[in-house]
Amino acid sequence: MIRFENVTKRYADGTTAVDNLSFEVAEGELVTLVGPSGCGKTTTMKMVNRLIEPTDGRIYVGGDDISATDPVELRRRIGYVIQQVGLFPHKTVLDNTATVPHLLGVKRAAARARAAELLELVGLDPSVHGGRYPEQLSGGQRQRVGVARALAADPPVLLMDEPFGAVDPVVREHLQNEFLALQKSVRKTVLFVTHDIEEAVRLGDRIAVYGQGTIEQFDAPAAVLGAPATPYVADFVGADRGLKRLSVTPIEPGDLEQPPVVHLDDPLPAELPGWAVVLDREEKLHGWISAEHAATAKGTVGEHARRMEARLPVGASLRQAFATMLQHDAGWIAVTDEDSTGRFLGVLTPARLHEALRRSTAADARDIPRDEVELETVSGR
Ligand code: ADP
Numbered sequence: 064m065i066r067f068e069n070v071t072k073r074y075a076d077g078t079t080a081v082d083n084l085s086f087e088v089a090e091g092e093l094v095t096l097v098g099p100s101g102c103g104k105t106t107t108m109k110m111v112n113r114l115i116e117p118t119d120g121r122i123y124v125g126g127d128d129i130s131a132t133d134p135v136e137l138r139r140r141i142g143y144v145i146q147q148v149g150l151f152p153h154k155t156v157l158d159n160t161a162t163v164p165h166l167l168g169v170k171r172a173a174a175r176a177r178a179a180e181l182l183e184l185v186g187l188d189p190s191v192h193g194g195r196y197p198e199q200l201s202g203g204q205r206q207r208v209g210v211a212r213a214l215a216a217d218p219p220v221l222l223m224d225e226p227f228g229a230v231d232p233v234v235r236e237h238l239q240n241e242f243l244a245l246q247k248s249v250r251k252t253v254l255f256v257t258h259d260i261e262e263a264v265r266l267g268d269r270i271a272v273y274g275q276g277t278i279e280q281f282d283a284p285a286a287v288l289g290a291p292a293t294p295y296v297a298d299f300v301g302a303d304r305g306l307k308r309l310s311v312t313p314i315e316p317g318d319l320e321q322p323p324v325v326h327l328d329d330p331l332p333a334e335l336p337g338w339a340v341v342l343d344r345e346e347k348l349h350g351w352i353s354a355e356h357a358a359t360a361k362g363t364v365g366e367h368a369r370r371m372e373a374r375l376p377v378g379a380s381l382r383q384a385f386a387t388m389l390q391h392d393a394g395w396i397a398v399t400d401e402d403s404t405g406r407f408l409g410v411l412t413p414a415r416l417h418e419a420l421r422r423s424t425a426a427d428a429r430d431i432p433r434d435e436v437e438l439e440t441v442s443g444r
């Protein structure tokens with residue numbers, strides 16, 4: 064959808080901001096450009112909507128060489144969100160959002176109706192916030208309006224240049240989560256600039272890590288964290304990359320341990336190795352029971368089983384798994400099917416979690432599926 068071919072940008076003073084850059088962003092993909100200040104991220108982005116012209120090379124959007132595309136026509140296909148938002152101070156939030164469709168010839172009433180929909184989409188109540196002026200909004204709300212406005216003409220491509228850079232970390236995380244949910248439904252092709260590796264990792268389907276005007280690594284977040292391509296990337300992602308990686312590595316069925324399982328209607332088993340998971344008739348997780356308890360009590364499993372709070376669906380991140388273990392002070396967590404059946408799949412222990420992380424790191428480094436990795440030392444069960 065967006066393709067850079069050997070693109071270089073040299074400014075008049077001789078600064079080479081972007082140096083022979085080639086990369087491609089697929090349709091519906093969200094790519095984050097991350098790197099320190101001055102590495103050429105904004106220059107890259109502004110060349111896509113022709114706010115800056117490259118010195119050399121070609122850029123294609125939707126297959127068209129943009130140097131041959133009228134900039135105004137081009138920008139209709141590209142939403143642009145920046146940190147300074149750039150809302151009109153004398154226009155209401157609703158009118159700000161309706162500006163672009165209105166300019167494109169949509170009738171005023173229809174443009175406003177569309178704007179109201181978009182405000183809702185970004186988590187603002189049009190009846191509450193629509194009539195306000197930008198200065199009457201919080202920083203986070205203004206950024207939401209910026210996103211709504213960029214989406215107003217329904218462009219296939221979004222360029223976002225540090226859009227959440229000016230808000231505090233808590234609001235920022237909210238905005239990131241909202242934007243991820245939004246992106247799931249609108250599926251735009253997005254180039255998202257940030258200097259924050261956490262943000263890049265959280266949002267990107269793939270990440271382009273910038274050095275000076277060049278891309279050092281262009282890869283999925285887990286791969287950038289698990290197998291940095293250069294010492295520069297390793298340094299940039301930081302010493303705690305293992306910890307960061309937890310949040311982008313999902314629990315897979317192959318990571319799970321299979322403990323003994325008993326059912327609610329079963330009589331109490333006389334012997335258990337430690338403990339067992341208790342399931343109902345539909346193989347859904349009910350809880351657990353300890354061997355000691357089972358050996359000394361009488362009746363059915365159901366009468367003595369304890370509830371299990373520490374549980375997650377498969378596909379949740381290892382970070383969530385770790386946090387859930389800590390929250391419930393649990394030595395293991397139950398993992399269930401992702402869909403509504405909630406079928407029990409197995410348990411994740413700290414040792415298995417560690418193994419999953421090591422496996423996924425090795426898998427990314429060798430570009431093979433995680434369950435094909437043979438670890439050199441397998442931690443004890
Ligand atoms: P980033 O967005 O990653 O912080 P930029 O793309 O804004 O980086 O800038 C890349 C480099 O180009 C920097 O060294 C910056 O000083 C320089 N630069 C940016 N704009 C201009 C300009 N208009 N004229 C000269 N140099 C510029």
Ligand code: MG
Pocket residue numbers: 104105106
């Ligand atoms: Mg910049």
